[in-house]
Amino acid sequence: MIRDTSAQDRLVEVRPQRRRKLLLIGGGVAAVALIALAAPRVATMFSADTSVSASRLNFGTVTRGPFVRDIAAEGKVVAAVSPTMYAASAGAVVLKVHAGDVVKKDQVLAVITSPELTSKLAQEKSAADAMEVEYLRAQIEAKKKRSELQKAFDNARVDETTAERDLKRYQGAFSKGAVPEADVDKAKSTLDKAQITTKHATTDLAMDNDSLTFDVQAKKLAHDRQVLLVKDLERQVGDLDVKSPVDGQVGQLFIAERATVAKDAQLLSVIDLSALEVEMKVPESFARDLAIGMPGEISGNGKQWNGKVSAVSPEVVSGEVSARLRFDGETPKQLRQSQRLSVRILLDKRDNVLTVQRGSFVDESAGRYAFVVNDGMADRRDIRVGASSIDKVEILDGLKEGDKIVISGADTFGDAKHVAISR
DSSP: OOOOSTTTOOOOOOOOOHHHHHHHHHHHHHHHHHHHHHHHHHHHHHHOSEEEEGGGOEEEEOEEEEEEEEEEEEEEEEESOOOEEEOSSSEEEEEOOOTTOEEOTTOEEEEEEOHHHHHHHHHHHHHHHHHHHHHHHHHHHHHHHHHHHHHHHHHHHHHHHHHHHHHHHHHHHHHTTSSOHHHHHHHHHHHHHHHHHHHHHHHHHHHHHHHHHHHHHHHHHHHHHHHHHHHHHHHHHHTTEEEOSSSEEEEEEOSOTTOEEOTTOEEEEEEOTTSEEEEEEEEHHHHTTOOTTOEEEEEETTEEEEEEEEEEOSSOBTTEEEEEEEESSSOOTTOOTTOEEEEEEEEEEEEEEEEEEOOTHHHHTTTSEEEEEETTEEEEEEOEEEEEOSSEEEEEESOOTTOEEEEEOGGGGTTOSEEEEEO
């Protein structure tokens, strides 16, 4: 007989594996819990219009506190008064100073040689002298003419008086029968003639006197006009000596020594160092808020001075507007032309204002909406912004304190209103 293995086999007791079951049950419960918790987020992710990586975005939190609007920039010292000298006439220029020389008011800086202007002045002076002689001659001739007219008038009066006396004498003699009536009539005619002569002499004396007065006045006006012309030419010749209008320092020379220039050509500039201002460039977006008289702070060389906005340029150049600040009080002595200084202009200061960090979202949406971030989703929300500073924007409506928004990078969202933000 062949023997089997029954004698070798034995029954092994199998113990229940409780730990494994517990692990399997716990894992299942955890998986169900995770699925339950992630279900809303997963549903939200699937409902998003698009998805954008958080690394491409910048975020800001809405806060409440003080709000200061100011403009900080670098400025340079410029002269408030910096006149430029021009050539009053064409000619050769002889410079009397060099760039950087200290000059006083009315000091001669350059001399222009103009033979044409000098010759014209001499000619007009000679013409003025000739007109003065004509004027004096007209006065003498008027006196002589008036004397002749007066003489004729006086003779006519004498003849009239004589004729009156003769008529009376003849009338008396005629009444006594000493003379004929014809002599009386003749005496009457002589008197009438004398009276007519006197009348015409009186008229001639009045009319010719007015005519002589007008002639003399015309000569005088011509002479006066010529004198004014000579004075103007003398002024032009005087302007050939180019003088400094202020106390200051010679700035830039625009011509070379003994150069021949045309009329109104630039010669040189003078800088008045006693009246300095600080010029700065302001971004166009802040230019409309600037106004003359606004307070400012100027700092440099370890010192700080108060100032006020004295001028704002009306034109925009390369997206910037030029503004100038004038020092309050006396101008600091240690400053120099074109020196760089730091400038700060205070536009507005308020407390308890709702603000958020300034970003490109203001320009991208024109301040009409922002994307509020919550649980990995950015939802578009209508807002209203107010004033803005260098680093902050005032929030008037649509957001509350603690809200987190996308301040830059929202241009990648396109027209989407619900955006998933991935890590």
